[in-house]
Amino acid sequence: MSCDDGDFDVPSFVFSSNVQKCGDLILYNISDDSKEVLILNLAENDTIFFITPQVNASFPLTNKISYRVFNTNVSSSYFCQDIPPVSPSIIEEWNGSGTLIVNNTINSDDNDGVQELDLELDSDLDGIPDYIDKDDDNDGILTTNELDLDNDGDNFLDFLDTDGDGIPNHLDSDDDGDGILTIYEKRTDSNANDIVDYLDPSFAVTQAAFLVEPNQYTTYYTTTFTINNLSLSNNNGNVINYDNYEYGAITGEQIIKE
Numbered sequence: 001m002s003c004d005d006g007d008f009d010v011p012s013f014v015f016s017s018n019v020q021k022c023g024d025l026i027l028y029n030i031s032d033d034s035k036e037v038l039i040l041n042l043a044e045n046d047t048i049f050f051i052t053p054q055v056n057a058s059f060p061l062t063n064k065i066s067y068r069v070f071n072t073n074v075s076s077s078y079f080c081q082d083i084p085p086v087s088p089s090i091i092e093e094w095n096g097s098g099t100l101i102v103n104n105t106i107n108s109d110d111n112d113g114v115q116e117l118d119l120e121l122d123s124d125l126d127g128i129p130d131y132i133d134k135d136d137d138n139d140g141i142l143t144t145n146e147l148d149l150d151n152d153g154d155n156f157l158d159f160l161d162t163d164g165d166g167i168p169n170h171l172d173s174d175d176d177g178d179g180i181l182t183i184y185e186k187r188t189d190s191n192a193n194d195i196v197d198y199l200d201p202s203f204a205v206t207q208a209a210f211l212v213e214p215n216q217y218t219t220y221y222t223t224t225f226t227i228n229n230l231s232l233s234n235n236n237g238n239v240i241n242y243d244n245y246e247y248g249a250i251t252g253e254q255i256i257k258e
């Protein structure tokens with residue numbers, strides 16, 4: 001940071017790493033001492049789509065950055081209101097420009113209990129890769145319900161292979177190997193031997209196909225913001241400059257239903 005002559009106090013200019021937002025057009029970051037805020041006002045066509053990967057998207061923020069110092073603590077409830085409240089009051093205001101650099105990191109997971117590192121693998125060839133497919137073999141039984149407990153303590157559920165054919169149940173379209181696909185076998189125990197039909201090789205009766213639920217998974221995103229050539233000035237002609245200012249990040253998650 002460079003100042004013109006140091007005859008003013010910049011209270012801290014140390015902000016949280018967590019950026020907050022009002023809608024998609026106002027980003028703000030409250031300082032660690034809760035008395036300062038750095039606000040970015042995006043234009044309508046600058047809307048940042050947090051879920052869409054926009055690696056190194058950049059937005060010119062000409063005269064759209066405000067740095068405010070308040071007389072007392074300001075909380076997030078101060079923002080996102082049509083008419084800003086009277087208190088706390090602004091005791092100093094700086095305005096300026098910069099270029100906002102947006103970098104998105106996105107990870108998706110079906111949280112089905114299986115570690116699925118190959119993002120291309122689509123075991124049941126339904127067009128949904130395993131790591132976001134909650135029913136990896138499309139047999140109507142969710143993967144999470146086709147696994148054993150974590151017996152070896154590696155924090156992943158263990159595989160089951162009911163028919164011992166080397167294909168674990170969550171990837172086996174005929175779990176009990178009786179020749180009738182799981183999707184056509186009842187989920188109840190027809191012959192009262194305490195084994196549900198689709199896992200019971202001694203009971204092989206074809207039913208109407210069971211429904212496969214629509215897929216669903218979770219997307220986790222981290223959007224980081226850097227302001228290039230941040231330049232702020234106040235009415236006294238004081239200037240705050242940064243070449244690359246790390247503004248912070250927004251993290252979140254979203255359920256994707258297909």
Ligand SMILES: [Ca+2]
Pocket residue numbers: 122123124125126127128129130133135136
């Ligand atoms: Ca699939």
Ligand SMILES: [Ca+2]
Pocket residue numbers: 135136137138139140141142143146169170
């Ligand atoms: Ca399944």
Ligand SMILES: [Ca+2]
Pocket residue numbers: 161162163164165166167168169172174175
């Ligand atoms: Ca099997």
Ligand SMILES: [Ca+2]
Pocket residue numbers: 174175176177178179180181182185198
């Ligand atoms: Ca079967």
